[in-house]
Amino acid sequence: MVLPxxxxxxEEVLRQFDMNMxxxxxxxxxxxxxxxxxxxxGLSPPDDVYRLLTSAASEVCADSLWDARV
Structure with missing residues (x-):
């Protein structure tokens, strides 16, 4: 999958990851x-999420969508 x-x-890709139970x-x-x-x-989380979270060039939030809200 090509990263946006x-x-x-x-952030939308990561929000979808957060929402997927x-x-x-x-x-x-x-x-x-x-x-x-x-x-x-062994749950096979999306590789594109891992690439977003570990990319030095990526400016994404490390915290989940629910951080400090629940």
């Missing part, structure tokens, strides 16, 4: 921690 170049599009709860943890946990459990 637009910051808003990147297939990868477990996201409250109280960083997105990369959730991705790593899901990967270690």
């Amino acid at each position: 170049m637009n910051r808003d599009a990147n 297939m990868y477990g709860p996201c409250v109280g943890m960083k997105r990369i921690d959730r991705w790593n946990r899901a990967s270690s459990l």
Whole structure:
């Protein structure tokens, strides 16, 4: 999958990851921690999310959509 170049599009990809309960709860943890946990459990989280979270050029928020809201 090609990563969107637009910051808003990147955030939308990450919001979709946050909303997908297939990868477990996201409250109280960083997105990369959730991705790593899901990967270690064999849940196959999206590679594009991992690339966004680990890219030095990416300006995305490390916190989940729910951080400080729940």
